[in-house]
Amino acid sequence: MRVLSVVGARPQFVKLAPVAHAMADAGHDHVIVHTGQHYDANMSDVFFQDLGIPAPDVHLGVGSGSHGVQTGAMLSAMDAVLLEHRPDWVLVYGDTNSTIAGALSAVKLHLPLAHLEAGLRSYNRRMPEEHNRVLTDHAADLCLAPTEVALAHLRAEGLGDRSVVTGDVMTDVCLETARRVADSPAAAPAGLEPGSFVLSTIHRAENTDDPQRLRAIVEGLAALPHPVVLTAHPRLVAKAAEAGIPLEQGSVHPIAPLDYPAMVGAVSRARAVVTDSGGLQKEAFLLRTPCTTVRTETEWTETVDLGWNVLVQDVSTLTEVVDRPAPAPTDEAPYGEGRAAAATVAALEEHLPR
Numbered sequence: 471m472r473v474l475s476v477v478g479a480r481p482q483f484v485k486l487a488p489v490a491h492a493m494a495d496a497g498h499d500h501v502i503v504h505t506g507q508h509y510d511a512n513m514s515d516v517f518f519q520d521l522g523i524p525a526p527d528v529h530l531g532v533g534s535g536s537h538g539v540q541t542g543a544m545l546s547a548m549d550a551v552l553l554e555h556r557p558d559w560v561l562v563y564g565d566t567n568s569t570i571a572g573a574l575s576a577v578k579l580h581l582p583l584a585h586l587e588a589g590l591r592s593y594n595r596r597m598p599e600e601h602n603r604v605l606t607d608h609a610a611d612l613c614l615a616p617t618e619v620a621l622a623h624l625r626a627e628g629l630g631d632r633s634v635v636t637g638d639v640m641t642d643v644c645l646e647t648a649r650r651v652a653d654s655p656a657a658a659p660a661g662l663e664p665g666s667f668v669l670s671t672i673h674r675a676e677n678t679d680d681p682q683r684l685r686a687i688v689e690g691l692a693a694l695p696h697p698v699v700l701t702a703h704p705r706l707v708a709k710a711a712e713a714g715i716p717l718e719q720g721s722v723h724p725i726a727p728l729d730y731p732a733m734v735g736a737v738s739r740a741r742a743v744v745t746d747s748g749g750l751q752k753e754a755f756l757l758r759t760p761c762t763t764v765r766t767e768t769e770w771t772e773t774v775d776l777g778w779n780v781l782v783q784d785v786s787t788l789t790e791v792v793d794r795p796a797p798a799p800t801d802e803a804p805y806g807e808g809r810a811a812a813a814t815v816a817a818l819e820e821h822l823p824r
């Protein structure tokens with residue numbers, strides 16, 4: 471079986487890692503196409519190195535741009551690549567512009583398409599990720615759902631007969647990395663004592679692109695009564711500079727994006743996480759660090775239902791919410807036990823179109 475994975479953005483490299491290993495273990499041919507959506511070394515190359523992912527076979531080098539320009543550049547470059555490799559499956563990940571570009575290219579060439587992390591929904595149609603994931607699910611021949619909740623969404627949209635639950639591959643890599651970095655002294659950033667600091671990331675357009683909103687968020691973080699390690703995505707740095715908002719203020723210590731092992735180490739040692747990232751909400755839950763999510767909704771509803779994640783839209787309440795009492799301990803594993811990549815490869819084998 472030949473599978474061609476299309477990736478391009480940081481969270482997709484994390485998801486690719488366990489899948490690439492499982493593909494190699496099963497002896498399948500795996501072609502990796504990097505669209506170039508993320509290109510800074512600390513947003514891309516370090517993930518391939520740290521997570522032992524083979525170098526991409528093809529790099530499209532598209533870089534940044536508006537959604538249409540970026541997606542269109544990927545789409546126009548992809549046809550030749552897919553025709554050259556003629557995979558049994560085109561495998562796309564998550565909900566970025568790289569996902570929708572890979573999906574469209576595959577279906578237009580009549581190549582079987584599988585969508586990993588299918589069925590997530592925020593029901594917020596203003597999010598670019600929501601269009602990307604809905605359209606990709608409906609284009610796909612096989613929807614690989616990470617959870618029962620995601621499967622229920624797919625069924626409700628009439629996609630149940632082409633959907634399977636595999637578990638969540640990010641859980642595989644998060645748990646494995648947590649074991650690896652458990653004893654690493656470098657894991658707490660800037661020499662901060664475990665349990666003494668808040669770890670934060672903010673990068674979504676709805677939080678960064680309106681200067682008033684961004685100012686309120688940074689000031690909310692600055693007022694927290696604990697040091698806040700803010701790992702700053704390039705979009706955040708650019709938008710804050712444009713709006714004249716200093717990121718280094720009050721409790722906030724901005725740092726460059728962390729590599730994956732350092733991020734897992736930092737999350738597990740933080741007293742709390744404050745984020746608008748999807749993946750980080752889940753990683754915080756897996757590592758049992760209470761999370762506060764600066765959004766009106768989340769795709770990972772299990773983290774909220776189990777009490778480990780609280781959504782906050784009004785950032786003036788941030789201190790109160792971050793310092794809430796600790797959630798009840800839980801053994802629930804809604805994202806699987808860390809074997810989702812093997813289940814993904816098995817599903818691709820089983821559903822291989824003849």
Ligand code: UD1
Pocket residue numbers: 479480481507508509510513534535565566567568598599673703704705708
């Ligand atoms: C993308 C995904 C988002 C995901 C996020 C993870 C889409 C629609 N969004 O958002 O779902 O959560 O990746 O990080 O695909 N930039 C750099 N260097 C880089 C990459 C980006 O400087 O290596 C800057 C550029 O100014 C760029 C901006 O960041 O315009 C945004 O990058 P882009 O890939 O368009 O979207 P993300 O915000 O990263």
